Amino acid sequence: MENNNKNSRRKFLDKGLKLGLVTVIGGIGLTKFASKLAAKPFTNSDDSMELMTTDGTIIQVDSSEVMEMDLPKNKDADYNIREGIPNRKFVMVIDLAKCKNALKCVSACNKHHYITGDNAWLKVHKMQESRDTAAYWMPRTCMHCDQPACVTVCPVDATFKRRDGLVLIDNERCIGCRFCMAACPYSTRVFNWSEPDYAANEILMDMSSEHHSSPEFGGRPSIKGTVDKCDFCPHAINKGELPHCVTACPNGVFYFGDKYEDTVTNGEVTLRLSKLLEDKAGYRLLEELGTAPSVYYLPPTNRLVDFKKGLDNYKQFESVEKPAKP
Amino acid sequence: MKNYDKLVTDLAPRKFGKRGVTWTIFLVIIIIIGLIAYIDQVIKGQVVTNMRDYALWGIYISNFVFFVATSFVGSVTVAVLRLTNNTWRTPLVRIAEIISLAAISMAGLTIMIDMGRPDRLLNLFIHGRLQSPITWDVIIVPTYIALSFLLLYFPLLPDLAILKDHFKKTKPKLSKWYGKLALNWKGTIEQKAIQGKSIKIIAIMIIPVGILLQTIDAWLFSTTYRVGWDSTNMGAYFISGAFVAGVGALITVVYIIRRVRRLENYITDYHFDKMGKFLVLACLTYLYFNINEYLLPIFTAPVQEDIHLNALVSGEYAPIFWFAQIVGLFLPILILLFKKGRKPLPMFIVGLMVVVGSWWKRYIIVTPTLLHPFLPIEGVPESWHHYFPSIHEWLITAATLAMSLLIITLMVRFLPVIPIQRTADEQELLETNTNTES
Numbered sequence: 001m002e003n004n005n006k007n008s009r010r011k012f013l014d015k016g017l018k019l020g021l022v023t024v025i026g027g028i029g030l031t032k033f034a035s036k037l038a039a040k041p042f043t044n045s046d047d048s049m050e051l052m053t054t055d056g057t058i059i060q061v062d063s064s065e066v067m068e069m070d071l072p073k074n075k076d077a078d079y080n081i082r083e084g085i086p087n088r089k090f091v092m093v094i095d096l097a098k099c100k101n102a103l104k105c106v107s108a109c110n111k112h113h114y115i116t117g118d119n120a121w122l123k124v125h126k127m128q129e130s131r132d133t134a135a136y137w138m139p140r141t142c143m144h145c146d147q148p149a150c151v152t153v154c155p156v157d158a159t160f161k162r163r164d165g166l167v168l169i170d171n172e173r174c175i176g177c178r179f180c181m182a183a184c185p186y187s188t189r190v191f192n193w194s195e196p197d198y199a200a201n202e203i204l205m206d207m208s209s210e211h212h213s214s215p216e217f218g219g220r221p222s223i224k225g226t227v228d229k230c231d232f233c234p235h236a237i238n239k240g241e242l243p244h245c246v247t248a249c250p251n252g253v254f255y256f257g258d259k260y261e262d263t264v265t266n267g268e269v270t271l272r273l274s275k276l277l278e279d280k281a282g283y284r285l286l287e288e289l290g291t292a293p294s295v296y297y298l299p300p301t302n303r304l305v306d307f308k309k310g311l312d313n314y315k316q317f318e319s320v321e322k323p324a325k326p
Numbered sequence: 327m328k329n330y331d332k333l334v335t336d337l338a339p340r341k342f343g344k345r346g347v348t349w350t351i352f353l354v355i356i357i358i359i360g361l362i363a364y365i366d367q368v369i370k371g372q373v374v375t376n377m378r379d380y381a382l383w384g385i386y387i388s389n390f391v392f393f394v395a396t397s398f399v400g401s402v403t404v405a406v407l408r409l410t411n412n413t414w415r416t417p418l419v420r421i422a423e424i425i426s427l428a429a430i431s432m433a434g435l436t437i438m439i440d441m442g443r444p445d446r447l448l449n450l451f452i453h454g455r456l457q458s459p460i461t462w463d464v465i466i467v468p469t470y471i472a473l474s475f476l477l478l479y480f481p482l483l484p485d486l487a488i489l490k491d492h493f494k495k496t497k498p499k500l501s502k503w504y505g506k507l508a509l510n511w512k513g514t515i516e517q518k519a520i521q522g523k524s525i526k527i528i529a530i531m532i533i534p535v536g537i538l539l540q541t542i543d544a545w546l547f548s549t550t551y552r553v554g555w556d557s558t559n560m561g562a563y564f565i566s567g568a569f570v571a572g573v574g575a576l577i578t579v580v581y582i583i584r585r586v587r588r589l590e591n592y593i594t595d596y597h598f599d600k601m602g603k604f605l606v607l608a609c610l611t612y613l614y615f616n617i618n619e620y621l622l623p624i625f626t627a628p629v630q631e632d633i634h635l636n637a638l639v640s641g642e643y644a645p646i647f648w649f650a651q652i653v654g655l656f657l658p659i660l661i662l663l664f665k666k667g668r669k670p671l672p673m674f675i676v677g678l679m680v681v682v683g684s685w686w687k688r689y690i691i692v693t694p695t696l697l698h699p700f701l702p703i704e705g706v707p708e709s710w711h712h713y714f715p716s717i718h719e720w721l722i723t724a725a726t727l728a729m730s731l732l733i734i735t736l737m738v739r740f741l742p743v744i745p746i747q748r749t750a751d752e753q754e755l756l757e758t759n760t761n762t763e764s
Contacts, residue, residue, distance in 0.1 A: 176443040
């Protein structure tokens with residue numbers, strides 16, 4: 001008797017569960033179906049407009065489909081720091097043919113980001129893929145990837161990707177797990193292993209007025225136990241200036257610009273990005289990994305200066321110049 | 327009844343002897359020294375370690391991986407042997423559960439030691455993002471701690487009740503504690519049914535959770551682009567490695583406890599023989615994945631990977647690499663294949679070899695890869711091109727190891743290391759069987 005009772009209860013539960021499941025699935029299906037039915041077809045107003053597309057062709061569009069775009073009132077100043085400047089996509093082009101390891105970019109970067117550690121954010125690598133291929137100098141910034149490996153692995157969203165292309169770090173949030181550094185295939189990221197020693201580097205004085213705690217002001221100040229890296233200088237971009245490496249380079253190696261505007265400039269000449277990349281066969285570093293960098297390289301062809309000239313400046317074990325000890 | 331009393335006195339926890347006290351003090355001293363080193367690290371920053379921007383993880387991480395691996399013994403021995411009805415597990419499961427709980431707790435602590443900003447630990451919960459393998463770890467490690475604890479605690483209930491009665495006269499205070507922890511266990515049929523069911527559920531749950539734990543641990547590495555980590559082999563490789571490390575640790579600890587507590591009548595050569603076969607199975611599985619990981623890339627390794635493999639096999643890391651492979655894997659397999667190799671003393675030595683080999687194996691998995699990035703290491707001081715742990719790192723790591731040993735020691739001191747009730751039941755079963763047969 002008891003056994004029987006149990007069995008019927010089980011059966012009831014079993015059936016109830018199945019029925020419930022069917023109801024849920026059916027309900028979801030019905031609502032989907034209903035929403036399809038309720039959707040209105042486009043109402044043709046028999047009124048068409050002629051418009052010009054960005055590449056210059058005239059097209060006809062039904063006027064009901066035309067909507068006014070809401071542009072932000074103050075395009076460059078009024079935006080969310082984590083979202084970035086609307087309707088921009090910052091890119092950099094590095095012309096390896098022009099680089100002769102002058103290292104002015106590195107010292108400018110170090111100075112403006114108040115770098116006191118032993119590893120600069122921007123470095124110039126001495127590259128040679130194999131014994132038979134040409135040696136060349138290769139400045140390496142952060143690639144500001146469109147598929148950034150560092151952002152994917154960050155457990156707390158301290159490093160983030162903005163719509164304008166920048167990958168920045170919130171040093172007030174970073175927990176110092178260094179997973180982003182392990183993930184970055186370009187070894188771009190730098191850790192603050194100790195409290196930055198501004199006093200010994202004699203940059204304490206002019207820094208006090210520069211104290212920010214915003215991801216847009218990397219290195220001002222650096223925070224112990226967190227990660228830093230090249231930030232494409234949003235503090236300069238905001239003022240309509242170019243990143244410090246671009247302006248500091250005496251050879252015009254660095255071009256900075258906007259992919260949507262399709263222009264880049266090195267401060268002297270302004271070029272069309274797509275044409276430049278096509279003419280000079282631009283490429284991106286470690287393209288095969290699929291990180292989709294925002295930095296393009298132009299191959300080191302037709303160089304004006306011999307590679308060996310750069311060797312005078314080459315220091316294998318130093319990228320941040322330290323003040324001479326008294 | 328006389329037998330039963332002897333059994334209880336044999337298996338009930340006992341006060342430390344002189345050796346026990348010295349050992350505990352020794353561990354506490356190491357822990358205190360490590361704690362001081364850690365406080366220094368928090369104050370000065372991780373500059374006190376020898377980790378730098380290229381070798382950005384060091385022995386904290388490899389030690390973490392070692393702890394995680396060792397904790398696998400709980401799911402393997404206890405759960406798998408239980409579900410497969412291997413009765414030889416009885417005197418070993420409690421020790422396995424203790425090791426498992428101690429190791430996984432310390433794994434949780436070790437990973438925090440590696441954090442640059444331990445003060446921001448809560449950010450993991452406030453701003454946690456599910457896409458990061460670290461968040462997976464944050465979820466799985468506490469889950470495994472909880473399950474390991476329950477798998478230790480539930481089978482303990484009847485024993486705690488026995489101990490409560492056992493110490494009633496001699497140590498009333500201790501008896502009271504056992505009574506509280508026994509949760510009013512009376513051994514009624516209902517209680518036994520609930521207990522049996524709970525243990526079964528946990529034993530089934532802890533297997534997938536344990537496998538997930540090891541896999542997530544492997545994914546911490548294989549979700550990066552790094553040479554030597556970016557491998558689909560990693561998950562299975564880590565699981566089999568954990569199998570080896572866990573069983574190795576179990577054998578070592580079982581041998582020591584058996585000697586100190588004179589449990590030769592309960593943990594016999596038979597048990598060691600069985601454990602030896604179990605370990606050799608683990609080692610052979612691990613060998614298979616090692617061949618996949620290190621031998622197969624010889625055919626298709628791109629330049630970067632070739633440099634990495636050469637550094638392991640014949641370069642800078644060759645001594646550690648071959649030490650881990652030979653002492654931690656090849657020799658144990660060889661020794662354990664012989665019946666004489668599966669006697670207690672040789673097994674103890676093999677267990678030690680496996681544990682030490684496993685620890686260094688984790689080191690060889692973490693460090694060399696980081697020093698083989700895609701772009702050349704340039705513009706940093708020469709010392710950044712290499713990594714060997716600093717004194718701070720050694721002291722802190724030694725403290726974490728000591729802390730896990732202390733947890734094990736204290737549990738052995740206060741808990742019955744061999745399940746009393748179960749052993750009694752089994753012996754009774756044996757006796758009734760022989761009675762009916764004769």
